[in-house]
Amino acid sequence: MARPAKKTGATLAQGGTVVGTTFEETEKTKSAAKTAETVVLAVSLPHGLKFDDVPCSDGGTKTIVFPGLNDALRSKREGILIGRGNAVAFKIDKTDWENILKMHGKEAAFTGVNGGLPCIIPMKDEKEFKSRSDELKEIDHGVNPVDPEKVGVKETNNV
Numbered sequence: 248m249a250r251p252a253k254k255t256g257a258t259l260a261q262g263g264t265v266v267g268t269t270f271e272e273t274e275k276t277k278s279a280a281k282t283a284e285t286v287v288l289a290v291s292l293p294h295g296l297k298f299d300d301v302p303c304s305d306g307g308t309k310t311i312v313f314p315g316l317n318d319a320l321r322s323k324r325e326g327i328l329i330g331r332g333n334a335v336a337f338k339i340d341k342t343d344w345e346n347i348l349k350m351h352g353k354e355a356a357f358t359g360v361n362g363g364l365p366c367i368i369p370m371k372d373e374k375e376f377k378s379r380s381d382e383l384k385e386i387d388h389g390v391n392p393v394d395p396e397k398v399g400v401k402e403t404n405n406v
Contacts, residue, residue, distance in 0.1 A: 263343075265314055266373055267336035269380055270329055286344045289368040289376055289383055291334040293317055293390040296356060302346050311343055313367065316388070330391045332384040334368075336376040344369070363387055 266287065294315035303309050314337055316329040351357065359365040364386045370376045376383075 263311065263313070263337050263339035265335050266338050267376060268333070269335075269383055270316070270333040284341050285338050286341050287370045287372055287376055288313075288337045288339060288344070289334040289370055289379070289386075290314060290337045291316065291331075291366045291383070291386040291388050292356065293328075293388045298347055298351065300350065301343055309343075311339065311347065313337060328390075331387040334376075334383045334386060336370070336373055360389065 290313050292313060292315045295318055296313040297310060299310040301309050301311050314335050316333055320326040356366045366388050
């Protein structure tokens with residue numbers, strides 16, 4: 248009995264396209280120009296965020312998954328987590344973005360927490376995403392390593 252073939256090339260970013268990052272040089276992907284029907288978002292989520300209630304033109308709903316910074320580590324035994332100050336440029340249809348904002352715009356990912364920047368910020372285009380890299384370094388998604396010295400942890404010798 249033959250085993251089914253493994254699926255390869257699956258992506259979690261459904262309904263949109265990752266077009267750049269702040270943490271690695273990427274190859275030029277598809278069309279870089281913004282059209283009237285797409286929006287580029289700076290997404291700084293530690294893990295993907297799924298919306299399965301986005302209205303479709305046919306009266307139903309569709310699923311859109313915003314990419315997470317650490318999605319590449321899913322199902323891996325080891326790797327380096329990407330922390331604060333990084334983002335992914337994610338291109339999405341303008342109508343989908345407007346529908347998500349109407350339904351979920353008051354959630355913390357869109358408004359920020361404790362006066363911080365939100366984890367999803369709309370941009371004019373990819374050039375703006377690249378030019379605002381200093382501002383994007385201030386984004387803190389909240390899932391960061393703890394510095395032991397800052398929280399008062401001291402090394403001891405238990406001999």
